[in-house]
Amino acid sequence: MTTIKDVAQHAGVSTATVSRVLNGHAAPTEETRTRVLAAVEELGYRPNALARSLRTTSTTTLGLVISDLVNPFFAEIARAVEEEARAHGFCVIVANADESAEQQATYVRNLLDRRVDGLLVCPATDDPTWIAEVEDKHIPLVLLDRTVAGATCPVVRADGAQALADLAAALTAAGHRRVGVIAGPADTSTGRERLEQFARGGLELEVVHGDFRRDSGVRAAAALLDLPDRPTALVAMDNLMGLGALEELRRRNLKVPADVGLAVYDDQPWFPLLDPPITVVAQPTVEMGRAAARSLLALIAGEQPDDVRLTARLVVRGSCGEATGAA
C-alpha cells in the first residue's frame, strides 16, 4: 500500500508538502503542486482515512442506527439521510438494531469507537442509559422518529395527531364504533403516542400491542378477530404490522371493508394496489431523513437546531368503508 512517504519521495519533496497540496493548505508553488499531483496519480496514492482521522479527530462520517433495516419505512429514511449527508461531504455508516435495545447499545458503542462525528438514532426502546454514554463523549446526537424520556438532544419526528383524529372521524363516519388497534410496543414513544392520539377520537378501542414487525401483526390481528364481540375495523400502527394483519385477514377469508375495515399507519407504494386500496396515515419519510441529517450537521457545526415535527396526513382510500350519511 503506497503511503504519503512514497509520494513525497517520488516527487522529491517532503511529506508535509504532499499533505499541503492534497489539502489545499498554505499554497505551494504551481510547479511543486503539479509534480506532487503527478506522483499521486502515478502511484495511485489514496490517503489512509484512519491515519488522517486519528490525527485530525474528524472522520466526516455520521453514524445511523436504524431500528429495522427491512422495514421499508426505515430503509427510506436511511436513504434520505445518506443522500443529505453526501450532499454535505459526509459519509454514513448504517447499523441495524433489529428492534433490539441491546444490539442498539452495542452499535452505538461501536460507532463511538470509530469516532463518528455525529450520531443519528431511531431508538429501539425508551431505555435512556446509552444516551449518557454519548453525551459524556460530547458526540452530537439527534433522535429520529422516536424520542426517549429525558433526552436533551434534538428530535426529528412526524406529528400524527391530526391525521389520527381524522382517521377516527373517518372510521366513525363509515359506521365503525368498536375498533381493534394493533399498537406499537408500549416502551416506544411512537407506540404510545399513536395509540393515545387515536384514542382521543372517541371510538371504543380494543388494543393489542405488537412489536412493529410482521409476525406480531399477524398475531395481534388474530387475537382481535377472535374476540367474542369482534371489532368492525382494525388499525395497524405500522406498515409491517399492517402487512401481517392483511395476511391474517386473507387467511380467514375476511373481506375488506365488507367484513372488517382496515387502516394502517405509514404508507407503502403497494397499498393503493390492493383491492380495496388501503387507507393510511402517510408520513413524510424522506423529509424526516433529510431533516434529521440537517439537524445533526448543524449540531456538528456548533449550532443549536430546534426539534423538528413534520405533519403526517390521512389518505383515505376505501379500506375503511364508505361514509354513510345515515350514521
Next chain:
Amino acid sequence: MTTIKDVAQHAGVSTATVSRVLNGHAAPTEETRTRVLAAVEELGYRPNALARSLRTTSTTTLGLVISDLVNPFFAEIARAVEEEARAHGFCVIVANADESAEQQATYVRNLLDRRVDGLLVCPATDDPTWIAEVEDKHIPLVLLDRTVAGATCPVVRADGAQALADLAAALTAAGHRRVGVIAGPADTSTGRERLEQFARGGLELEVVHGDFRRDSGVRAAAALLDLPDRPTALVAMDNLMGLGALEELRRRNLKVPADVGLAVYDDQPWFPLLDPPITVVAQPTVEMGRAAARSLLALIAGEQPDDVRLTARLVVRGSCGEATGAA
C-alpha cells in the same frame, strides 16, 4: 476522551500492559489484570478503533456496496450480510450506490480508504474498471447478485434458469404466445441473463429495458401495452419494475389476468395479497446474503471459496391465468 495512557497511569502500569490485558495477549498476572480492568471500568475507557486499526492494519469491518437500498430485495440482502458478519465479530458499512456506476466507484474508493478488511459489491453495471483498483490493493472482494465480465473474484448469485423455463412453460400452458418483457438494463449481468434464459422458453417476446426501478417499470409497461399487437402477458424482471407495471395496469383499468397476465422476478411479501396473487420467481435472498458474507470471510481468512449459485424457483399464484387443457 480517555486514552490508554490514562488507564495505564490510573492502574499504575504501562500502556503496553493495558493493551495486553485488553487483547488477551501474553497472559499478565491475575492481579494486574483485575487492576487494569478496574481502571478501565472506572474511567469508562474505550479503545480508539482508528488508532487500533492503524496499528494492526485490520478493522474487522466489511464494506457492502448495494445497488439500491430502497429495493427490498437489496435491503434484505443487506440485513442478511450484516447478521452473518456480526456472528463472526465483523461489522458492516453499508453504502448505497443508487444504481449509479459513478456513485458505486466513489463508495468503493471511500471504503478502501477506510481500510475495510473486505468488500462485498452488487455491481451497478458491467464496468469493470473499479475492480482493478480493489485487486491492486489486495483487498478481498466478493460480487453479489450480479457479476462483471473478467472478474476473477468469487461470485454469489441466484440461478433462475430453471425457474424462468418453468415460467415460460406456465405462460404457454395458460395460453400465452406473445409476452412483453420488462427487462433489466442490458449492462447488468442479471438484466441480460434473465432475459436470455426466459427467451429460451420459446415464446414470442417484446422486450423493453428498464433500470430496475419503479418508474422504469411504469414506462416499460406503458410502452408494451401501447403496442399495436398487445402482448397477452407481462413479465417484470425485478420487483420494483413489477410494482411499476402493476401501477400502470391499474391506471389503465386492465384486469389481471383476464386482460393481461403478469409475472415478476423476485418475490415480495405483499404479492400474495393482491387479487389475483402474483406469480413470481422467488430468490433465496437471505441465503444469498449469508453465503456472500461467508465467502468474503473465508477469503479474508486466506481460503479460496468457490462461486455460489443458489437456485431460484417459480411460485405460481394465478396472475398468469389458468392452464387450459385446450391449449
Next chain:
DNA sequence: CTTAGCCCTGTAATCGTTACCACGTGACCG
C-alpha cells in the same frame, strides 16, 4: 549593499495503539 519581510519548504512532534525487545525477578535444576 544590507536588511527586513514574505513565501515556500522541510523537520519533527503528535494522534492512540500495538509489536518488539530487553530487563528484572523468581523458580528450578544440576
Next chain:
DNA sequence: CGGTCACGTGGTAACGATTACAGGGCTAAG
C-alpha cells in the same frame, strides 16, 4: 549455590497522516 529459563512487565518504535515551527531563498526597500 550458581546458572538458566520462563514469565511478566516496561520502554520505545512504529502505523500514516497533519501541522507548528523554523529555516532558507528571494524580493524590495532604505
